[in-house]
Amino acid sequence: MTDTGHRPSATPSVTTYRRRPRKALRAAVAAAVALAVVAGGAYAADLGPFDSGPDAPDPAALTQARAFLADWAGGRLPEAGARTTKPGEAQQVLRNFTAGLDISKPALSAAAAKAKLAENGTVTVPFTAKMPVKGLGTWTYTSQLPLREQNGRWRVDWRLSVVHPHLSGSEKFRLERDDTEGPGAVDRDGKALSADTHPSLAPVLSEVAVASGAGPHGAIHLVDRTSGDVRKTEVTFGKKPSRPTDEAVRTTIDPTWQAAAEKALADETDGKDAALVALRVDNGEILAVANSPAGFNRAVSGTYAPGSTWKIVTTSALLLKDDVAPDDTVDCPKYLTVGKEFHNVETSEHRGASFLEDFTESCNTAFISLRGKLGDREMGDVAGKYFGVGQEWHTGVPSFDGSVPEPRDETEKAASMIGQGRVLANPLIMASVTATAASGTFRQPTLVRGSKDTTTTTDLPKNVVGDLRTMMRATVTDGTADLLSDLPGDIGAKTGTAEVADGTPNNGWLVARRGNVAIACVVEKGVTGGRSAGPVVRSVLASVPDDGTPSTS
Structure with a gap:
């Protein structure tokens, strides 16, 4: 007190x-x-x-x-x-x-x-x-x-x-x-989780404890200055335990994936702030949540422009309407002006490129040129209807579940086509987007077993899923994610570079899917996705079994 x-x-x-x-x-x-x-x-x-x-x-x-x-x-x-x-x-x-x-x-x-x-x-x-x-x-x-x-x-x-x-x-x-401590949390195999063993889990375990009611409680009271009597309780913190106080909170964390994620962030980010989420494609269970530094759970609660990784959603919106096909020619000039000048990373250009090549080379100008094929609200509608973005997720800890507001003008609409403007996400959201693109079905990510799912979504058509898988695979074999090409397995990926502010280095993104696991990583001030987030994801995928399916389900 x-x-x-x-x-x-x-x-x-x-x-x-x-x-x-x-x-x-x-x-x-x-x-x-x-x-x-x-x-x-x-x-x-x-x-x-x-x-x-x-x-x-x-x-x-x-x-x-x-x-x-x-x-x-x-x-x-x-x-x-x-x-x-x-x-x-x-x-x-x-x-x-x-x-x-x-x-x-x-x-x-x-x-x-x-x-x-x-x-x-x-x-x-x-x-x-x-x-x-x-x-x-x-x-x-x-x-x-x-x-x-x-x-x-x-x-x-x-x-x-x-x-x-x-x-x-x-x-x-x-x-x-x-400050009452609960019985703690366990991984998917029932073994105790500790911030001593997995430092990056410190904020996650704290959130799990608070969300389950096992963590600290408190209140701020208005009291009489002379007597100390409570006149009013202004605010209370914590909540009633959702399970018996002697029962550990069972999470979906896989210790092998978690250790690989933490090691990759420590070894490959040069001390930059970064975050990563890996989850199962078939049921949305989160296998790893890693943050560097460990104090803020930016992987789940962060708000970032997802950059070109968002082109997975943009592509889905275009394919759903048959407005473009992978083999269609969509020119990729160096610059395109829509209220402001947009350009590609390192001002590259690909004249006469196919839409498939635009995707694999992450051509901003090509995607922006297709903005007229989508209604102003269509991007947000597709993100919510098929990918669950913007709906309320119940992962077991507080999470930011994405925002895709209707653009206020043509410039903002152009920016939203490439994951900029007011489009906001985080590694949790983009790992889920990647899993949905791979399977066609959105499955709410969960960290704590028994978390409810109140989302309502529609499956992507099989032809759209097939095209997305082909394009993401080509990004690894022939595009900006080729640093993953020598790893075993049928890996699909998408890189992203997200502008932050004038004079500030861009954030780097990479999302990937191999077997039954989808993974997303952001490195703040990483400049480009392939050069910053890419080595992190590569390190993780090189450290785990090829099929990516945990031994315990």
């Missing part, structure tokens, strides 16, 4: 009480949460458009509100305090609040478009706060910033309710923890 007053005092202090602590699990959970916040970013502000009439807030006030939230989120508390009418008090309250409640890095979003100007000239800016409480979860609430002019400058009119609307001179917050 952590008690903090969130207001100035001569010697601010925090007192912590815990029941039945379990250091190993608590450390793993805390690391996962902390690194997840770092990976996801600490601050976002949606200033949006606002009226410019006589009753509109002064833009300078909105700028100051945004700057205050940015300083608070970034831990620059002296700077945040200096933007208020009471700098010293504000700085100390903000420090006590975050430290006393074990909050790592806040994410603060200003709704400046809803800012209001009062008759007395003050401005009120609403904001949303997402406060990651270490090892427990995120506390989300809304509050508002009052601003007024002081000595010719806009400042936050400081009061305790700026931090939280319920914080006051008579009431404060208290964090209580119950």
